[in-house]
Amino acid sequence: MWPSFILPILIALVFSSCGTARIERSEVKSYVLALKNSDQTFAPLVKRLIQDYNNNVGFTALEFSDSPDTANCPVIITKGLEKRDGKVGWGQWFSSTEREGLMVPVPGTKSTETVTYSLQVEFDQDFLESNNKDEKNGAINTELKKLFAHEIGHGFQLQHVPEENDVMYYDISGEKDFSSYWPRIKQFFTPEDEK
Numbered sequence: 001m002w003p004s005f006i007l008p009i010l011i012a013l014v015f016s017s018c019g020t021a022r023i024e025r026s027e028v029k030s031y032v033l034a035l036k037n038s039d040q041t042f043a044p045l046v047k048r049l050i051q052d053y054n055n056n057v058g059f060t061a062l063e064f065s066d067s068p069d070t071a072n073c074p075v076i077i078t079k080g081l082e083k084r085d086g087k088v089g090w091g092q093w094f095s096s097t098e099r100e101g102l103m104v105p106v107p108g109t110k111s112t113e114t115v116t117y118s119l120q121v122e123f124d125q126d127f128l129e130s131n132n133k134d135e136k137n138g139a140i141n142t143e144l145k146k147l148f149a150h151e152i153g154h155g156f157q158l159q160h161v162p163e164e165n166d167v168m169y170y171d172i173s174g175e176k177d178f179s180s181y182w183p184r185i186k187q188f189f190t191p192e193d194e195k
Helices: 006-018 043-057 081-085 125-131 142-155 181-189
Strands: 022-028 031-035 062-064 073-078 089-100 110-124
Touching: 031 043, 031 110, 043 062, 043 142, 043 181, 073 125, 081 110, 081 125, 089 142, 110 125, 110 142, 125 142, 142 181
Parallel strands: 022 110, 031 062, 031 073, 073 110
Antiparallel strands: 089 110
């Protein structure tokens, strides 16, 4: 039986002679939305909501595709969602990880890991229809803007907050403040090495 101090010495020799294992990590945050339903009636509205969202955040966080086959983020319009679930929308984020190389990196080797993010949102059809009108100045309807930002926020990994005036409060009714929302979205898109 070898003395207990031998194994750590052998491991240290292997690492020092062969170099260290490297795992290169990258993230893909490309959100292309498309209506999952075959009815494209709401496509113009979703496009306008995306454009307004991108204008407010200051970069292209979201894109729209007319074809669900080229999109990674389904938008579902459901008749009776509020009656079924008691809410007019919901959003969820997803991530998947792909690895290339050895699952357990060996010293002197390189492996890559890519995390790809996507989201899914669902909206109540009646809520969209009743609020699908512009404000007096031509801006997006406030109720739709709040709902869209809230659910997309969940898609960008934001949780509910306790401040009632924040757009990420669990209830979107009433006046909402977006001043801390847009910086949180920008932070989500900031690469890890810049945070």
